[in-house]
Amino acid sequence: MTSYHGISSSPIPFKNIARGPDFTRVVGDIHGKIGSYYQIVNSTNTPLDSPSIQLGDFCYGFEESLNEKMEHVWKNHSSHHKFIRGNHDNPEKCKSSPAYLGDFFYDESKKLFGVSGAYSTDVDTRSPFINWWPNEELTTTEMNKAYELYDEKRPAVMISHDAPTSITKGYVGEYEYHIKTSTREFLQALLDLHSPRLWIHGHWHFNRFTEAKGCLFVSLEELGFIDVNWREDYFITSKKQKIKY
Ligand SMILES: [Fe+2]
Numbered sequence: 001m002t003s004y005h006g007i008s009s010s011p012i013p014f015k016n017i018a019r020g021p022d023f024t025r026v027v028g029d030i031h032g033k034i035g036s037y038y039q040i041v042n043s044t045n046t047p048l049d050s051p052s053i054q055l056g057d058f059c060y061g062f063e064e065s066l067n068e069k070m071e072h073v074w075k076n077h078s079s080h081h082k083f084i085r086g087n088h089d090n091p092e093k094c095k096s097s098p099a100y101l102g103d104f105f106y107d108e109s110k111k112l113f114g115v116s117g118a119y120s121t122d123v124d125t126r127s128p129f130i131n132w133w134p135n136e137e138l139t140t141t142e143m144n145k146a147y148e149l150y151d152e153k154r155p156a157v158m159i160s161h162d163a164p165t166s167i168t169k170g171y172v173g174e175y176e177y178h179i180k181t182s183t184r185e186f187l188q189a190l191l192d193l194h195s196p197r198l199w200i201h202g203h204w205h206f207n208r209f210t211e212a213k214g215c216l217f218v219s220l221e222e223l224g225f226i227d228v229n230w231r232e233d234y235f236i237t238s239k240k241q242k243i244k245y
Contacts, residue, residue, distance in 0.1 A: 019050035019227065020050060021051075022229050022230070022231050022232070023050070023051075023227045023228060023229050023236075024051045024052060024053055024110075024227070024228050024230065025040065025041060025050065025051070025052040025053075025225050025226075025227050025228075026052070026053050026054075026055065026159065026200050026220070026225060026226050026227075026228055026235075027040055027041070027052055027053070027054040027055065027220070027223070027224070027225045028054075028055055028202040028205075028220030028221055028222055028223060028224040028225065029055065029056070029057035029058075029086065029088075029202045029203065029205065029220075029221075029222045029223075030054065030057060030058045030059065030222070030223065031057060031058075031059055031088070031222055032058070032059040032062065032063070032066050033222075033223060034066055034069045034070060036223050037054070037058075037070075037073075037223075038069075038073065040052075040223065040225055041073070041081055048073075048076075048077045048080065048081075049077065049080050050080065051080045051081070051082075052080065052081045052082070052225075053082045053083065053084070053101070053114075053159065054081070054082070054083040054084075055083075055084060055086070055159060055160075055161055055200065055201060055202035055203075055220065056083065056084050056085045056086025056087075056088075056089060056116060056117075056118070056161035056202060056203070057086035057087065057088040057089065057161065057202060057203065058070060058083060058085075058086075058088075058089055059088050059089065059131075060083075060085070060089045060090060060093055060094060060097070061089060061090020061092075061093035061094070061133075062088075062090070062130075062131055067093070071097070074097055074098060074099035075098075078097070078098040078099040081099055082099050082100070082101050083097075083099055083100060083101065084100075084101050084102075084114050084115070084116040084159065084160070084161060085100070085103075085116040085117060085161070086116070086117070086118055086161040086162075086202065086203060087117065087118040087119060087120040087136045087137075087161065087162075087203075088120070088131070089133075090133055091103075091117075091133050091135050091136065092133075094116075101114055101116075102114070102116070103115075103116045103117065103138055103142055103146075104116065104138070104142065104145070104146035104149065106149055106150075106153045106155065108153075109230070110157065110230040111153075111155050111156040111157060111230070112155055112156070112157045112158075112159065112230070113149075113150055113153060113155035113157070113158050113159075113196070114158070114159045114160065115138070115146060115158075115159075115160045115161075115183075115186070115187065115190075116138070116160075116161060117136055117137045117138050117161060117162075117183055118136065118137065118161045118162040118181070118183050118203055119136065119137055119162075119179075119181035119182065119183055119184075120132055120136060121179065137181070137182050137183050138182075138183070138186070143182075143186045146186075146190075147186075147189065147190065147193070150190050150193065150194065151193055151194070154194045155194075155196050156196055156197050156198070156233070157196055157197065157198045157199070157200070157228070157230070157245075158190070158196040158198070158199040158200070158215075159199075159200050159201065160183075160187055160199070160201050161183075161201060161202055161203050162181070162183050162184055162187065162201060162203045162204075163184070163187060163199070163201045163203070163204070163217060163219065164184060164187040164188040164190070164191045165180055165184040165185055165187070165188040166188055166191070166212065167199075167210055167212060167217050168184055168204070170210055171204055171206075171208070171219070191213060191215070195213045195214045195215045196215055197214070197215060197216065197233070197245045198215065198216050198218065198228075198235070198245040199215050199216070199217045199218070200217075200218045200220065200226070200228075201217070201218070201219055201220070202219070202220050204219050205221055205222050206219060206221050207219060207220060207221045207224050216243070216245050218235075224238065225238055226238070233245055
C-alpha cells in the first residue's frame, strides 16, 4: 500500500471528488487497464465531459483490441480526455490520436507545460516495434525546441512521464539502482532554468510528494489521480486532501 504523507490512497475510490470545468483529473500510468481508466475519467455521477489528462504508459499501440477501446473514448471525447506518452506507448500511434497533447506542449489557459517520453530500463527484455520503440525519448532537436518554449513561457505547472534527475535520485530507495537518462537530464535542465510551482509525473508507480527548488513534485501511482483546479492553484487527492501549490 502506498500513501500521501501516511494517508492511504489505495484502493482508489471511484467517486465524484472534485469535477467540473475548473478541474482537470490528472491520471498516472494505465498499463493497458482500460476498464479502470474508463472508471477514473467517468466516475460515478460525473459525465465524460469532465476533463482529464493522462501521464503516459497507456500501453497504447501494443494490442489492437486495447487500442480500439482507448480510441473509442478519445474519438467521442477527445476534447475532454488528453494524454502525453510514456516509454510504454507507440509514439507514431500517439501522434495519430486527436487526444495526444504532443511530444511537448504549452497550454496558456492553464499555464501548463508538458513533456512526453522516457527511457525504458527494461529495454533488453522487449521487442522493437512490438512493445518497445527506439524513439521513446525526444530527440536532441526536439528537446532544444522544448527548452526554448519553456524558457519563453515559464509555466506554473509541469507534467511529464518521468521526473528530473535530482528528484528521481530521491526515489532510489524504492529501487536498487538509479541511472541518468536523456529525459531525466533534460527535465533537470528545465527545472534548473525555471521552477514551476507544481510538477506532476508518473512512471515510478508510487504516490509521493517531494518539495524541491520551490516546486511541489507529485508522483502518481498506477491508476492514481489528482484533481487540479488551475484557476485557484490547488488540487484534491483521491483521499480528498486539498493541497495549495
Ligand atoms: Fe514509464
